[in-house]
Amino acid sequence: MSLNEAQVRAALAGLSDPHTGLDLVAQGSVRGVGLDGADIAVELLLGYPARGWHQALAGIVRERLAALPGAGKVTVSVGSRVQAHRVQKDLTPLPQVRNIIAVASGKGGVGKSTTAVNLALALQAEGATVGVLDADIYGPSIPKMLGLSGKPDSPDGKSIEPKRGHGLQAMSIGLLIGEDTPMIWRGPMVTQALQQLLGDTRWDGLDYLVIDLPPGTGDIQLTLAQRIPVSGAVIVTTPQDIATLDARKALQMFNKVEVPVLGIVENMAVHVCSNCGHAEHVFGAGGGEAMAAQYGVPLLGSLPLDIRIREQADGGTPTVAADPEAPLALAYRDIARRAAARLSLQARNKSLPNIVISNT
Structure with a gap:
């Protein structure tokens, strides 16, 4: 009995993506199925880096499809x-920024900025263009965490070129003022x-802009x-009750302005x-x-x-840039995949094109 495409898709529907919680067929990741006698070729396209x-x-899919009765050679390509x-x-989204991810906390001192910069580096390590x-x-x-110094260039006197640090496009008020200069501004001035x-x-073709x-x-x-x-x-947040109490307020703030909490x-x-x-x-x-669990996210x-996270950020080479394959960096990369995967399930902005593809 020869295989057919329906059998292959049924087998793929039994494989869940751990980052989204959906199976590969339900989340639309099966881009194509090809059959040549007993040989099977599958193209998968994930909606996140x-x-x-x-x-x-690819290994999991090959193993699943090779177990089908009558299956021959199995070829799997995976892209994002x-x-x-x-x-x-x-x-309206910015022209050169496909997605903005805000990183927030209810209180200071929980490592929000360190998490934000490592999240950005992790998304980049997973194949995205990130600022x-x-x-x-x-x-x-x-600026200190990315080892940046000097003022950014302004080619036309109006716009600003982002600084580059470890491959990231970066911008901060800290690049425009002295390191020890206080910003004694009221709320409206800060917002402006x-x-x-x-x-x-002048952001350049970003898949994600992470805002700290x-x-x-x-x-x-x-x-x-x-x-x-x-x-x-x-x-x-940190696990302590005071931190989570304040973090709940940050979460509710985004709910009120209809921004999905990833x-x-x-x-x-x-x-x-x-x-x-x-x-x-x-x-x-x-x-x-x-x-x-309380808020269903x-x-x-x-x-x-870990002291290394602090030392690496203070030294201008955050954990993910310092050693991308170390356990700490891999933890950030797993978080980045999960956050981006959650975002991939949200409604799309159809006015902007699909641009970035990376295949393995």
Whole structure:
């Protein structure tokens, strides 16, 4: 009995994508099925960057299809395409930015900026073109984390060229002022400055622009969330009750402005002693998981309290750039895949074209 396409698709429908929770057929990743006698060729196209998972996925699919009765040689190609997704009503996506992902926290000190820059680097490591905008006007830290110095160029006196750090396109108020210069501005001035940084920067064909928002949920944050065309948000918290209490407010802020929350990142979840290996939950345990369950959003991942994360960010080479294949970097990359996969399930902005494809 010879195989047919329906049998192949049925087999693929039994394979779930761990990043989306859907099977490969349901999420539209099966781009083509070819049969040549007993030989099978399958082309898969994911809606999010997943370079680090392509090979493993191809292996899983080959194994599943090779087990079909009468199957011969199985060939699987896996690629990714990033598309533009819908933003808040009455707002229009930027011409050179397909998706904006806001990274927010309810309070400071939870590692939001470190998470934002490593998320951006992780998305890039997975095959996307990525930029990062430092929206923390009062406490810009992205320039130091990316090892950037000097003022950005302005070719026409109006627009600004983004600085480049570890492959990322980056912009921050910290690049325009002295490192120790305080920004003594009221809310409206901050909002205007951020909008200018966002709109006047000459972003070049970004799949994702990661915005590191200031901590909190006050007037400034709400105004920014209403005026910036955001495709999705990631909430960063630590497990402790006080942090998750404030993080809940950040999550609700995005709900109010109709920005999908892609998930929660639990930072500083556990500390493992570098001398004896003893693991201790310094800031409590399970806070991020409980919050995710309460609001029906995914826990994208938990990150440890590890001195290397701090040292690498302070040194201008964040964890994902310092060693992309190390366990800590792989944890960030898994979070990036999960966040981007969640975004890929959102409604698309049909006014913008599909552009980026990477195949393995």
